[in-house]
Amino acid sequence: MSLALALRLALGNVRAYAVKNLIVGSILAFGTLFVVTGAALLNSLDRAMQASVTNAITGELQVYAKDARDPLSVMGDMGMTVADIGEIEDLAELRDVAASVAEVAEVIPMGIGQSTVFGGNDIDIVLGELRGAVNAGDTAKAAALLDRARRIASDLAPEMDNIEELTSDTAKLADDRATLARVTSDTFSGEFAASPIPTIDWMDSHLAPLATDGKMIYLRLVGADLDAFTRSFTKFELVEGAIPMRGERGLLIPESYYQLWMKNTVARELDQIRDEVRLDGETIGITGVLFDRVQRNSRQYRRILYQLDPAVADALEPKIRAQLGGIEGDMATLLKAFLAVTDENLESRYAFFYKEIAPNIRLYDIKVGDMLPLRAFTKSGYLKSLNVRFAGIYRTKGYAGREMMTDANTLIDLVSFRDLYGKMTDSQRAELADIKASVGGRDVGAENVEDALFGGGSGIESTVTSGDGFAAIDALSFGAIDARVSDTYPPEQLDSGLALNVAIRLRDPSRVPEGQAALQAAIDKAGLPLQVVEWRTAAGMIGQLVSVVQVVMAIAVGVMFLVSMVIINNALVMATMERTAEIGTMRAVGARKSFVVALLVLETLLVAIAAALVGSAGAAALVGWLGGVGIPAGIDMFSILFGGPFLYPSIGFAEVGLGVGLVCAVSVLATLYPAILAAGVPPVVALQSKE
Amino acid sequence: MKPAVSLQKVVKDYPLGKVTVRALHGVSLDIQPGEFTAIAGPSGSGKTTILNMIGCMDVPSSGSVALDGTETSQLSDAQLTRLRLDRIGFIFQSFNLINVLDVRQNVEFPLLLQGKHSARERAERVSRMVERVGLAKHAKQRPNELSGGQRQRVAIARALVTNPAIVLADEPTANLDSHTGHEIIELMREMNEKDHTTFIFSTHDPRVMECAHRVVKVADGVLA
Secondary structure: OHHHHHHHHHHHHHHHOHHHHHHHHHHHHHHHHHHHHHHHHHHHHHHHHHHHHHHHHHOOEEEEEOOOOOOOOOOOOOOOOOOOOOOEOOHHHHHHHHHOOOOEEEEEEEEEEEEEEOOOOOHHHHHHHHHHHHHHOOHHHHHHHHHHHHHHHHHHHHHHHHHHHHOOOHHHHHHHHHHHHHHHOOOHHHHHHHOHHHHHHHHHHHHHHHHHHOOOEEEEEEEEOHHHHHHHOOOEEEEEEOOOOOOEOOEEEEHHHHHHHOEOHHHHHHHHHHHHHHOOOOOOOOOOHHHHHHHHHHHOOHHHHOOOOHHHHHHHHHHHHHHOOOOOOOHHHHHHHHHOOOOOOHHHHHHHHHHHHHHHOOOEOOOOOOEEEEEEEOOOOOEEEEEEEEEEEEEEOOOOOOOOOOOOEEEEEHHHHHHHHOOOOHHHHHHHHHHHHHOOOOOOOHHHHHHHHHOOOOOOOOOOOOOHHHHHHHHHHHHHHHHHOOOEOOHHHHOOOOEOEEEEEEOOOOOHHHHHHHHHHHHHHHOOOEEEEEHHHHHOHHHHHHHHHHHHHHHHHHHHHHHHHHHHHHHHHHHHHHOHHHHHHHHHHOOOHHHHHHHHHHHHHHHHHHHHHHHHHHHHHHHHHHHHHOEEOOOHHHHHHHOOOEEOOOOOHHHHHHHHHHHHHHHHHHHHHHHHHHHOOOOOHHHHOOO | OOOOEEEEEEEEEEEEOOEEEEEEEEEEEEEOOOOEEEEEOOOOOOHHHHHHHHOOOOOOOEEEEEEOOEEOOOOOHHHHHHHHHHHEEEEOOOOOOOOOOOHHHHHHHHHHHHOOOOHHHHHHHHHHHHHHOOOHHHOOOOHHHOOHHHHHHHHHHHHHOOOOOEEEEEOOOOOOOHHHHHHHHHHHHHHHHHHOOEEEEEEOOHHHHHOOOEEEEEEOOEEO
16 A cells, blocks of 8 residues: 555656656666667677577587697687697597487587698798898898798709699699709809899799799698588588598688688789779779789789790780780780779779689689698697698688688598597508508608608608608608598598597577586586587687677676766755655654655656666667668678678567666665665654745 | 643753753643643744654653553654554644645545555545545645645645544644634634544644643743
């Protein structure tokens, strides 16, 4: 009964003190708007991210070693180093445990590592410095740099053998070998000293393109049961080639990475310049960053010229000349001029480039179907090589992918991953015995085992010598080894043996914590030294983003509500002071202290609820609008978080409930002190009041 | 018959900064049920303090206050509140109505606080009281839409609606012109005579005192 009375009074008072309540209400409405919108955006982001990340690579859960030195970071972080995440000794045990957990739908064994493809050094930098040193007259520095260039050349020499595997252009190969022979010959230093600048020019045009061919491309390897991986992760999309079957070795390179790092640099630069103009609205103009990039690219014309067959070049020359409006000059001049694109001719030249020139050059360093010589440092620190077929190009749906960050994981079959990782299985040991038998049964010794299996001869491995037996093994490494470390492996190797981490798909993706707890419990019960982490943690830096934003927002909300509380508290204390007569009268007539407290709390609560509804309605409108137009990802990293170029946020009862609840709680807290103050108003003030 | 109000050697001290001011110097007073008593005296004489003691809004520093034989000086705040609600009606100098409630709601207010009457019973009682104070036509109006005299009538209705044993009125006519003041006193007299409710009011208006059965004079904290 007195609650109904208090409510009636409160309603009346809310109206009676309209100005005060409007101020308090506005603050609270804004607070609600902020909280509800923020929560809706965060939850939408989290949902989008879960859909994006778990369906791309992490799964809902990841399992890895409990004693891992570094935290698991499946999506990678900024650094180029590979985290030490320990090992899962035997997949079979984990599979058994996971099979007993009802929540688990699928187990996808993985490993994370890195390798390079095409070893080599960036000779451009060395030649640039060399030119600078010669111009500055620093002969000592020039000598040292020349020495470096020659060493690079001698490092490149063995690569020619590798390239022989991949190329059919034997004339070019012979030229390249001659170039390397000249640079590495004993008389070259003398030639250089006699005419340094022309020699550098010659190296720029002859040696540098070789280094580009032999450039070191860094690959972030994610080993996996590729069959399970591509089936489970719905964001996976094959662009070219084929997914290696169970039992087949193979590499799947992400499209954006392939475009960025394996495309002819001139073509790629042309692509990027066009993207900047077309997608980002930049202009080339006659000065500025993009203009400089165009000029630099134009100077790289040899990257094209060198790849053109003389006959093709002859056929191409009149076409380019026509395109350029009939200017004079040889092919080099023409190409240079052609590549110096402007805002006006960018589109036509781009189209011409891909129609006439691109088909005649090797547009990509590697092609699907090529055998790639991967190199990686094993766990024990040895450099190891392994030829793996480039099986296909894939993309992750929804990842925009103009930048390297988005999609940098090269997928490799788990067995090849293990080989590069450097742990041998029993069957590999048996295979090794076979190899030893076939090369004459000589004992290779423990430290040479890896070379024997996966190829040495890198020049870094000091134990590889030119002894008879070893020479045979070296030959195997680059050539005949393909027959030995075959393109296939027994598929059951995927079910047991080593993995570094394991992705778990759950039957119900909305019940991640439950699945995590159940699997961890089962693992602990089985005594496996493994930990289960949810996708946010497992994804690495990117996964932490939502948590970071959450913390930042929580702090912002906290500060905002603290300020609101102080303002509300002050307003109410002042209002209470003005209302002592009214309160005293109620107390005199017979209202209990609790009635006074209830009345004041109720008054604020009414304002709070009204404000919360207004704020929530505002938030719903705002989020609804954003959900319609979408929030653009802007940079590529956000497209991973958003699971596409736009985030379409939505709002639900949970967010509104949170906002309304929080605002009501804050209001009640802010009212407690003034309410207690009011309850302390003695009834006698009713008699003292004068109207 | 037990007196409606009995004050025995009531002393009341108020702290005023570092000194203590004695407002009542041992007042003893009995008021019989049904009496229409005026407590008279100049400002600061202690008449308001006496009303506070009787109205259970304050407790004596020493001495005793009894209502219908119930000793009040030992009661808790909650008990005193309940006693005020059930046994005492208040009429204030400044009317002290609740501005956000209309006439009926103001009169109903103590009944709702009591929480022991059905809605129907409350409605009947309120209607009867509003009619008795002559405000049936103004029942839906808010206090700020009424004249001073009308407001004091609402206050009288509110004070009497719970059938209290005692009605305390603190200078009920002080804020009214003499004609209206007289009407209010007449109304209180009428209620007193009909219901035999004990009325105790403070005043310093001699014309109001004339209407009282008994005038208790207070000066400097003692009965004159």
